[in-house]
Amino acid sequence: MTENRLTPYNSTYGKSELVIPELQLLLGDKLVLSQAVRDQHGGGEVTYHTNMAPDAVAFANSTDQVSEIVKICAKHAVPIVPFGAGSSLEGQVSAVAGGICIDLSEMNHVIQLNTDDLDVTVGAGLTRQELNVYLRESGLFFPIDPGAEATLAGMAATRASGTNAVRYGTMRDNVINMTVVMPDGEVIKTGGRAKKSSAGYDLARLMIGSEGTLGIITELTVKLYGIPEKILSAVCSFESIQKACEAVILTIQSGVPVARIELLDEVQVSACNNYSKLDLKVEPTLFLEFHGSENHCVEQVEFFKDIAAEFGSDNFKAAAKTEDRNLLWKARHDAYWAGCDLAPGMAHLSTDVCVPISNFADCVSETKQDIIDSGLIGPIVGHAGDGNFHVLVSFDESSDEDNEKVKRFLDRLAARALKYEGTCTGEHGIGLGKAKYMFAEHGAGVNYMFALKKALDPQNIMNPGKIFYG
Numbered sequence: 001m002t003e004n005r006l007t008p009y010n011s012t013y014g015k016s017e018l019v020i021p022e023l024q025l026l027l028g029d030k031l032v033l034s035q036a037v038r039d040q041h042g043g044g045e046v047t048y049h050t051n052m053a054p055d056a057v058a059f060a061n062s063t064d065q066v067s068e069i070v071k072i073c074a075k076h077a078v079p080i081v082p083f084g085a086g087s088s089l090e091g092q093v094s095a096v097a098g099g100i101c102i103d104l105s106e107m108n109h110v111i112q113l114n115t116d117d118l119d120v121t122v123g124a125g126l127t128r129q130e131l132n133v134y135l136r137e138s139g140l141f142f143p144i145d146p147g148a149e150a151t152l153a154g155m156a157a158t159r160a161s162g163t164n165a166v167r168y169g170t171m172r173d174n175v176i177n178m179t180v181v182m183p184d185g186e187v188i189k190t191g192g193r194a195k196k197s198s199a200g201y202d203l204a205r206l207m208i209g210s211e212g213t214l215g216i217i218t219e220l221t222v223k224l225y226g227i228p229e230k231i232l233s234a235v236c237s238f239e240s241i242q243k244a245c246e247a248v249i250l251t252i253q254s255g256v257p258v259a260r261i262e263l264l265d266e267v268q269v270s271a272c273n274n275y276s277k278l279d280l281k282v283e284p285t286l287f288l289e290f291h292g293s294e295n296h297c298v299e300q301v302e303f304f305k306d307i308a309a310e311f312g313s314d315n316f317k318a319a320a321k322t323e324d325r326n327l328l329w330k331a332r333h334d335a336y337w338a339g340c341d342l343a344p345g346m347a348h349l350s351t352d353v354c355v356p357i358s359n360f361a362d363c364v365s366e367t368k369q370d371i372i373d374s375g376l377i378g379p380i381v382g383h384a385g386d387g388n389f390h391v392l393v394s395f396d397e398s399s400d401e402d403n404e405k406v407k408r409f410l411d412r413l414a415a416r417a418l419k420y421e422g423t424c425t426g427e428h429g430i431g432l433g434k435a436k437y438m439f440a441e442h443g444a445g446v447n448y449m450f451a452l453k454k455a456l457d458p459q460n461i462m463n464p465g466k467i468f469y470g
Helices: 022-032 034-041 061-073 129-140 152-157 204-206 241-253 266-277 292-308 322-333 335-341 357-376 400-419 435-442 446-454
Strands: 057-061 080-083 100-103 109-116 119-125 173-181 186-189 215-224 230-237 258-264 285-292 316-317 349-356 379-381 388-395
Touching: 022 057, 022 061, 034 057, 061 080, 061 100, 061 173, 061 186, 080 215, 100 129, 109 129, 119 129, 129 152, 152 215, 173 204, 186 446, 230 292, 241 258, 241 285, 241 292, 241 357, 258 266, 266 322, 266 335, 266 379, 285 292, 285 322, 316 322, 322 335, 335 349, 335 388, 349 400, 357 379, 357 388, 357 400, 388 400, 400 435, 435 446
Parallel strands: 057 100, 080 100
Antiparallel strands: 109 119, 119 215, 173 186, 173 215, 230 285, 230 316, 258 285, 258 379, 349 388, 379 388
């Protein structure tokens, strides 16, 4: 089987006009045809991928309603694109074949909280921040933090992770069960609430990371954790990216149970200083967070302080006050907007790769030099504890030269990650932007992914054009 097999196997879709009357009967004014709303649902957070609007937006409020919408679309072979908060970065919500966008944001309710079992079942449209506000009085929290105001179903669909992944894992590790509407409208559950099962295929893991191409997640049960007794944050800088990365590697290899360990290069630090009104030393910098008992956190901080000193850091600062920690991490979460502020009026593309932690320093250092040699604006931010880092590239979208320069850089970045036994994306997903790297990363495995897609979605109506075809 060759690459040219991976073309849309149903290029003749039914026209949306065939389903709109039925959907209007089902949804009333919850089916929206206005151009403004359609445009709003045709793209994610960044400007790089072309906005491609659906033909209509259906605002669903229940699993049963999603099922009925899908059945109507399946009957006429009309494409479907699920939509949560629109925070995706690789064109996952672009309606490349038109069709109906199903907006799940109104399904933003907590269905069942099980404090004794440390889990909660929620609707697809609930965001991670909304969940943690709900949990505040329970002494529990949900730790996966991609930095965006993303819905939990969207986070599962893109296999998101974020700043806490080094301690708490990714969405793959924290989803217990899901309710999914399949391409024919049938509703399935991927499991129960038990913490483990050996009964049959793991359908939950199949759906996690599928980006809406196999089904629509409408409910999910996720793991919860106790709010730590003590949280300490720290920040320290190094004279080079290499030394900062080596400090991260030794920290992980030494078994320090750090909850977050984030890397910002000097370009990103300068941007954060300007945008968030900080006074950090303009050098490659690590942001860290430690969770545990009072004594345990202090021990962790002191242990890491010694590691940082070994690699030449002499400006280690710890923060225990909530307001100080919040200021620090707000600056980290605002890094994207701070990076955009470096190049106002330009297009911005956020991309990521992930490599084994032992290769992290070399991969980041080579990427840093590549950015300099290319003459690009590209601050680097990394979830350093698990080998994942991001580059925010700014460029003149109207310049053919700039567009080609960015394209070549992205190709080299993906190839470099694969050379170091990593992946072309640690958490952004494939969508449209990284489909061309799938064969290089997975080889013949892509053919088996495609076979699963074709078996479950024979009409290719579920978010067509994503993952397999760029």
